[in-house]
Amino acid sequence: MNSQRAREARIVEKLGSGALSPATSAESAGRAALETKPSAAGCHGCDELEADTLVGGQPWHHRCLLFWRGRSEFIVGRPAPNARLDACVTPERPRWVIVVRAGRPAVYARLRRHFAGTAWVEVVTDRRSVLPSGNGGDPTVERRRIERGRGSATSAPVPVFRRAYREDDFEVYETTAPIMGRCPQCGRLVTMELPRFAEPPVRLELLVVHETISPATVRHVVEAQSLSATGRILLASRLLARPGPESM
Numbered sequence: 001m002n003s004q005r006a007r008e009a010r011i012v013e014k015l016g017s018g019a020l021s022p023a024t025s026a027e028s029a030g031r032a033a034l035e036t037k038p039s040a041a042g043c044h045g046c047d048e049l050e051a052d053t054l055v056g057g058q059p060w061h062h063r064c065l066l067f068w069r070g071r072s073e074f075i076v077g078r079p080a081p082n083a084r085l086d087a088c089v090t091p092e093r094p095r096w097v098i099v100v101r102a103g104r105p106a107v108y109a110r111l112r113r114h115f116a117g118t119a120w121v122e123v124v125t126d127r128r129s130v131l132p133s134g135n136g137g138d139p140t141v142e143r144r145r146i147e148r149g150r151g152s153a154t155s156a157p158v159p160v161f162r163r164a165y166r167e168d169d170f171e172v173y174e175t176t177a178p179i180m181g182r183c184p185q186c187g188r189l190v191t192m193e194l195p196r197f198a199e200p201p202v203r204l205e206l207l208v209v210h211e212t213i214s215p216a217t218v219r220h221v222v223e224a225q226s227l228s229a230t231g232r233i234l235l236a237s238r239l240l241a242r243p244g245p246e247s248m
Helices: 004-017 025-029 062-072 081-087 105-114 139-149
Strands: 053-055 058-060 096-100 121-125 161-166 170-175 179-182 189-192 203-214 217-227 233-240
Touching: 004 062, 053 062, 058 062, 096 105, 105 121, 179 203, 189 217
Parallel strands: 096 121
Antiparallel strands: 053 058, 096 170, 161 170, 179 189, 203 217, 217 233
């Protein structure tokens, strides 16, 4: 490994496998004792040599230490990484639809590979010649809405899309509907509003958290993380959840 991104990918891999423990509150709050000269010891996080920071008797690269603490923020006190992913909200339909212009097979293939691991994003080709649009909306999205509208009367409402932004080779549409999920602890259905993203996230994790305020009061919050393909946290926030339809 010869780059900081590769080092961070190694830290994420070790956290996921359990070979590296998440940072504790004491470790996160403590001050790192910086050595005056690079050490020959390997970094506790990425295993590369020349660590320059010592924390709790363990050698670290300073930037690896900061990444480890940040990546651990939503892991400490929560289930193991695989259990957390199992409890995350899974969308019934993609939140974002990327419509690639006709005649751009390389762009279509690249975007399909880029978003292959997420259920939040769907990449489609422009079907303008199949279904002309007379209302100014995107023809592919309109076709999807028509096809979904043919479902049973008990199916979920067809979402409405807005154009989020456009590039020369594709356009991105995002549904305006709130997201629904269940609390893994009590099973209550809640809704949440996502923050605006500059572009569709490669990885999006939403975890509904059950918080007891008093013996008679419970609230739900949503821990939201947007991550790069290598596990780098791009956005981390806590959102207040609202009661879902069955709770009203």
